[in-house]
Amino acid sequence: MTRFSRRTLLKAGAAFAGVSAIGSPAIVRAQAARIKIGHLVPLTGFLGAIGSYAQLGVKMAAEEINASGGIIGKQIDLMSEDSVNPATASTKAQRMIEQDGAVLLFGEISSASSLTIMQVAERNKKVFFSTGARSDALRGKDCNRYSFHCDIPNTVMVNAVGTALKQKGMVKGKKFVTLTADYIFGHDLLKAAKAFFSANEATLIGDELIATDVTDFSPYLLKVRQAKPDVVCCNLAGNQVTNLVKQYAEFGFPYPLIGFNLNTGDAWAMGEGNLSGTWPTVWYHTLDNPASKTFVDAFSKKYGKPPENHAWIEYITLKMIAQAITETKSTESDALIAYFEKQAQFDIMKARKAYFRSWDHQLVQEAYPFTVKPKGEMKDKWDMLVLGEAVPAAGADLETIYPTKAQNPCNMKA
Amino acid sequence: MQFGFLLEQVVNGLVLGGYYLLIALGLSLIFSVGGIVNLAHGAFYALGAYISVEITKYLGFGSAVVLSPVAVALLGILFERFILRRFYDADPILSLLVTFALTMVTEQAIRIIWGAPPISAAIPQALRGSVFLGDFLFSRYRLLILAVVAVVLLGVWLLLHKTSFGRVVRAGIQRPDMVAALGIRLQPYMTAIVMLGVGMAALGGAFFAPITIVHPAMGAEIITVAFVVVVIGGLGSFWGVVIAALLVGVVRGITIHFAPAAGEASIYVLMFLVLMVRPRGLLGERIEKFE
Numbered sequence: 001m002t003r004f005s006r007r008t009l010l011k012a013g014a015a016f017a018g019v020s021a022i023g024s025p026a027i028v029r030a031q032a033a034r035i036k037i038g039h040l041v042p043l044t045g046f047l048g049a050i051g052s053y054a055q056l057g058v059k060m061a062a063e064e065i066n067a068s069g070g071i072i073g074k075q076i077d078l079m080s081e082d083s084v085n086p087a088t089a090s091t092k093a094q095r096m097i098e099q100d101g102a103v104l105l106f107g108e109i110s111s112a113s114s115l116t117i118m119q120v121a122e123r124n125k126k127v128f129f130s131t132g133a134r135s136d137a138l139r140g141k142d143c144n145r146y147s148f149h150c151d152i153p154n155t156v157m158v159n160a161v162g163t164a165l166k167q168k169g170m171v172k173g174k175k176f177v178t179l180t181a182d183y184i185f186g187h188d189l190l191k192a193a194k195a196f197f198s199a200n201e202a203t204l205i206g207d208e209l210i211a212t213d214v215t216d217f218s219p220y221l222l223k224v225r226q227a228k229p230d231v232v233c234c235n236l237a238g239n240q241v242t243n244l245v246k247q248y249a250e251f252g253f254p255y256p257l258i259g260f261n262l263n264t265g266d267a268w269a270m271g272e273g274n275l276s277g278t279w280p281t282v283w284y285h286t287l288d289n290p291a292s293k294t295f296v297d298a299f300s301k302k303y304g305k306p307p308e309n310h311a312w313i314e315y316i317t318l319k320m321i322a323q324a325i326t327e328t329k330s331t332e333s334d335a336l337i338a339y340f341e342k343q344a345q346f347d348i349m350k351a352r353k354a355y356f357r358s359w360d361h362q363l364v365q366e367a368y369p370f371t372v373k374p375k376g377e378m379k380d381k382w383d384m385l386v387l388g389e390a391v392p393a394a395g396a397d398l399e400t401i402y403p404t405k406a407q408n409p410c411n412m413k414a
Numbered sequence: 415m416q417f418g419f420l421l422e423q424v425v426n427g428l429v430l431g432g433y434y435l436l437i438a439l440g441l442s443l444i445f446s447v448g449g450i451v452n453l454a455h456g457a458f459y460a461l462g463a464y465i466s467v468e469i470t471k472y473l474g475f476g477s478a479v480v481l482s483p484v485a486v487a488l489l490g491i492l493f494e495r496f497i498l499r500r501f502y503d504a505d506p507i508l509s510l511l512v513t514f515a516l517t518m519v520t521e522q523a524i525r526i527i528w529g530a531p532p533i534s535a536a537i538p539q540a541l542r543g544s545v546f547l548g549d550f551l552f553s554r555y556r557l558l559i560l561a562v563v564a565v566v567l568l569g570v571w572l573l574l575h576k577t578s579f580g581r582v583v584r585a586g587i588q589r590p591d592m593v594a595a596l597g598i599r600l601q602p603y604m605t606a607i608v609m610l611g612v613g614m615a616a617l618g619g620a621f622f623a624p625i626t627i628v629h630p631a632m633g634a635e636i637i638t639v640a641f642v643v644v645v646i647g648g649l650g651s652f653w654g655v656v657i658a659a660l661l662v663g664v665v666r667g668i669t670i671h672f673a674p675a676a677g678e679a680s681i682y683v684l685m686f687l688v689l690m691v692r693p694r695g696l697l698g699e700r701i702e703k704f705e
Contacts, residue, residue, distance in 0.1 A: 043530070049629055052530035182675065211678045215626050215635055218426050218553065219670035219677065225551060226419050242532065242627040249536075250625050251553050252543030269627055271536030308531075381534065 034077040035070075035331060037062075037321070038096030038105040040089055040117065041132075041314070043082035046212050047109045047238040050265040050310050054109065054132065055080055056303055057311030061318035071325045076318075083113050090116035097124045103331040104128065106317055109238075109310065111135035111185035118147040127333050129321065131313045134261065135188040136403065139360045143410035146333065148340060148361040150317050154189040156367050157280040158196045158260050159401045160391045164278050164369035165258065166200065170231055177206035177229040177255075179220060179244060181237045186210075189235045189260055205229055212240065217247045225253060234259035242266045249274040265308040268382055275372045275384070282367055283309045283350070284387055292349035306382050316348045351390060352398060360410040364398045366390040418549055423667040429556045431663025432563035436618035437636055438643035438655050439570065440611030446587045446650035447600075447607045448502050453513040454493070455615050455640060456633030457520035462486050462616025463623040463632060464528055467535045475538045479562075479620045486616030487609040494608040499601070517633065524630040532629035559621050566614065567656065573610075574652065583607060587650065642681050646688045648698020657696055 039058050042051040062078040070076060079096055083089035089108065096102040097120070105121060106129035108114040114133035121128035122144040130138060131150045134157065139149045152160075165171050176197060180186040190207065197204050206227035208220050224232055232255050234244055241262055248257050262279040285296045285306040295315065299307040307315070323346065328335040340361070345353040354365035369388040378384055392400045402408075437459055444452045466482035473481070497516065501509040541555045574580035586593050586600045593600055618636070626632070639662070647658030662681050669680035676683075688696060 044631060048631065049530070049532045049627070208674045210674065213635075213678055216430060218430065218556070219423055219667045220674065222419065222422050222426055222551070222667075223671065223674075239532075239627045239629070243625075246536070246625050246627070250542060250555050251551075265531055269532035269534050269629070271534035271624065273539070274536055305529075305531075 033074050035074045035325070036077045036079065036100060036102045037318075038093065038100065038102035038107075039078060039080040039314075040083040040092055040096075040105065040107040040113070041080070041310075042084060042108075042110055042113065044084055045238075046240055049242075049269060050132075050238060050263045050308060051082075051109055053265050053308035054107065054310035054314045057299070057307060057314035058107070058318055060299060060302060060311075061315040065318070065322050071322045072329055076322075080107075083108060083110070083117075086110070086113045086116045089113035090120050093117045093120040093128075094124070097126050102126070104321065104333070104336070106321065107131055107314065108133055110183075111138060111188070112183050114138055115142060115184065118142065118144055121146040125333050127336050129317050131317050132310050133185070135185045136192060136408070137184065137188050139362045139408065139410060140403070141409045143360055143412060145337065145361075145412045148356055148363070150313055150363045152280075152282045152365070152367045153362065153403070154185075154192045154260070155195075155403050155407075156401050158189070158192040160280040160367040160369045161258060161260055161278055162196045162200070163391055164388055165231075168278075170256070170258070171197075171200045171202045174202050174230040175205045175228075176202055176231050176233050177208075177224050177227050178204065178233045178235050179208050179210055179217075179224075180235040181240060182209040182211050183237075185237055186235055193233065193235060193260055210236065210240065212237070214240065215243050217244050218251075221247060221251050221253070224255070225251075229255055231255060232257045235261060237261060238263070238266060242269045245270050246274050263309055264385065265310065267384060268308070273375060278369055278371055278388075280367060281309060281370055281385070281387070282365075283312045284368065284370065284385055285312075286383070286385075286387065287350065289349060289351060291347060295349060312349070316346070320346050320348075351394070354398075357399070357402075359405065359412070360408055362402060364402060366392075366398065367401065420668070420671060422550060423671045424664050425550075425552065426556070427664035427667030428660050429552075429560045429663070430667065431660035432560050433618060433622065434639055434643050434662060435656060435659035436563055436566065436621075437615050437640040438647070438659055439567075439652075440614040441640050442644050442647070442650060442652075442655045443570075443607050444498075444611045445644070447583060448498060448604055449506065450498055450501060450509045450513070451506065452498075452611070453510060453637065454516040454520065455513075455612070456635070456637030457517045458486050458490070458612040458633075459615040459619040459636050460524060460630070460633035461489070461520065462619030463535075463628050464524060464533070464619075465616070466620035467533055467623050467628055470535065475541075475624070479617065482620040483613040483616040487613030490609040490612035491605055493612065494605045498608060499604075502604075517637075521630050521633065528630075530630060532627045535623045535628055537624040555625065562617070562621065566617065570610070570614075571652070579603070579606070639681065642685050644695075646685050646695055648692075648695025651695070651697040654695055654697030 041054045042048055062076050066075050081092055093105055104127040108130055109132035111133040114130040117128055127146050129148045134151050134154050136153045136155050180190045236244055256277055258277040259279045267275055296306055324336050324339045325331055328339050340356045341358040343355040343358055345355050348354045350366050352366055354363050356363050368390055370385040373384050373386050441455045462482050465485050466478040469478035469481050537555050543554050544551045545554050582598055583603050643659045643662055647654030665680050665684050670677040
């Protein structure tokens with residue numbers, strides 16, 4: 001009895017082995033017919049909250065592409081992981097290229113992590129789309145041929161808010177205090193802010209560098225009051241912005257608080273009545289155009305909340321990548337770079353189409369300043385911002401708000 | 415002028431220290447009585463914040479800061495009964511691992527229930543703004559926190575030093591075997607202490623939800639500071655923890671006043687200096703479980 005059942009078991013095992021032996025070549029073929037794409041975004045730490053939106057956006061784009069038959073007949077294999085910090089980001093990027101066979105990489109919000117991935121991309125000659133990093137340096141002195149930059153750079157954010165502030169008479173002759181995130185992004189943003197202040201006759205009377213893990217800002221706020229500025233300017237990132245704005249409202253200072261960087265995910269986390277002032281954004285879910293509305297409806301239906309700007313940027317980036325692979329019928333780095341450097345136009349759900357500038361690989365697109373809706377006028381908790389007029393103004397050349405060749409020290413090695 | 419601002423930082427630091435105290439004292443109590451380093455303490459703090467935000471929606475902020483700690487304290491009963499109880503006499507490594515695992519489970523549970531993006535919370539309008547005393551400035555809301563901390567502190571001290579409950583707990587800390595020999599079961603006392611400890615952590619979470627970001631990993635952020643406080647004060651010492659918490663708050667405030675970049679590092683430097691001079695912390699007793 002025992003022997004019999006053991007024999008049956010052996011037979012079944014052999015049969016199974018046989019099936020898998022025959023089956024496996026088919027599986028291998030199927031894998032070869034997939035396009036592997038690596039995606040990294042911080043899901044933990046001070047950028048984790050907005051990173052989680054980014055991941056939802058990219059998942060939706062990949063599912064849509066695969067449902068419609070994939071790219072050049074191949075399904076996308078999306079590998080999406082938590083980049084945690086710059087060291088982990090570069091290690092994972094390296095692994096995705098070397099071991100997992102990623103044909104290209106994209107993602108990231110932290111400028112520091114993005115910089116390390118850019119180096120990995122260059123070393124391995126693979127294309128990397130930096131989706132959410134805003135430091136000017138990445139597309140300036142640190143630029144390289146394999147890296148593309150989708151989000152607006154710091155200079156554009158400063159210009160977007162600065163233009164709105166100038167119209168309100170809040171710049172000329174005013175005293176500013178800045179609170180700045182103490183890493184590459186913040187330093188870079190402060191530099192852009194300083195350039196703006198000095199070009200517009202404003203003075204910077206106080207400047208605090210704040211570590212990214214700070215959650216209590218009260219000692220800094222006391223210093224702000226000591227300086228007695230006309231305007232307080234927030235150059236922080238991620239969770240820091242949320243915490244600062246909440247505590248700024250708590251202390252109830254009379255000085256207006258504005259900022260050169262904000263992601264709507266951080267604004268949503270602030271709670272009622274805390275946010276005021278003028279801020280920049282790259283996209284918002286109430287933008288009035290058909291493509292944007294279709295995307296917002298699909299996303300809201302799928303996830304039960306509207307997309308944040310990082311969800312949008314990951315979504316359009318994967319779509320741009322898909323368009324490039326379809327047009328070039330290739331996943332080779334050189335073919336893709338050539339395609340993007342032709343300054344191909346992309347519909348990114350804004351009034352004007354966008355393109356990557358050939359010489360610094362910056363996605364040239366509109367940006368928007370926004371202010372906060374009065375409490376009674378919000379439809380729901382996500383409906384808290386009033387978008388200002390797009391910058392640059394309609395009719396003006398998109399590139400007018402971006403650093404010029406003379407201002408942007410990007411020198412790509414061929 | 416400079417002196418006035420400095421004093422402002424000191425007072426603000428004391429308030430912040432008071433808030434750290436809410437979390438650190440519970441951590442220290444649970445360690446003293448059960449010999450367990452409760453890494454899950456931050457998770458209860460986060461739960462306190464999330465539950466209070468939920469309650470605020472329906473019953474308002476006042477009810478939230480009362481009901482949320484109570485709800486978390488009730489969870490504390492389950493925590494003690496089904497998890498901690500098994501590890502009182504075991505290797506401390508085991509309880510470290512278990513409570514650490516519980517932290518991750520709770521964080522994930524929060525992600526599943528409330529989602530990964532932070533949820534929003536705000537201070538009631540009446541509590542906003544600053545109070546001036548001459549040129550002195552305090553946040554109205556933080557003054558409220560300070561008052562609550564003072565009341566809680568007094569309550570815990572009275573409980574430990576003026577009641578029979580406290581006598582048994584203190585005796586249990588010193589000589590658990592003797593207490594057992596007297597025929598007193600320490601078990602229910604332990605349950606009560608865990609309830610009290612995690613309830614205090616939740617109270618801290620409820621009060622800080624309106625002024626910091628409420629997100630799944632918030633517990634991990636606070637637990638580090640709480641540990642620094644407990645280590646500086648000395649494991650198991652009531653007044654040690656009180657002094658350490660206030661000291662940490664003040665040192666941080668003054669450092670930020672003079673050298674902002676060193677603000678976050680200052681408390682670790684303080685811990686280093688204290689441990690160099692007194693390895694057991696400021697008022698720490700000999701720790702039998704570890705020494």
